[in-house]
Amino acid sequence: MVPDAVLRCAAMYLGIVKGTVVAERKAAGLEGKKLLLVQPVDEHRKPTGDLQAAVDTVQAGVGDLVYLVGSREAALACDPWFVPVDAAIVGIVDGIDAP
């Protein structure tokens, strides 16, 4: 079985926004990027891994259920795209039809 940490990094996944990260000193390219603290969850909102910081591209807020893309594709969600991030929020979920 693939460890959660590997899967989290390898695909697109759901998360709940828990807070805002404020960082004054950041690597070049991250200036002006909004960072949120996200808890990865499954389709029933059950936590599935460790909290992580993610760049927000869709103006999400605390409490929102969102979906994220990880790894290199997270950087591709940003403009400019050559930035040092490994998780990006790319959508705010309105509903899931899951049994």
Next chain:
Amino acid sequence: MKHCRVVGPLWAAAKHPAYAGRPLFVVQPIDERGADAGTSFVAIDHVQAGVGDRVLVLTEGNGVRQILKMGDIVPIRSVIVGIVDHVET
């Protein structure tokens, strides 16, 4: 590629422009007998999959960019690329 079961669709009004018009599903990785194996994740659909289908999910960015033909700057990593008829064990 991962062997998964389609759990259900999800809707999102606010999303990155690259996801516009693309159906999104929650998929659950399964083993060769169909039992859950790992944590569910999100994938876009490229083969008109339905809920409950066993599918193949590509989770590698470069292959995804080749399939979607949207250029090189595509923040999408998981795509359903096949519907599994059966697995022989």
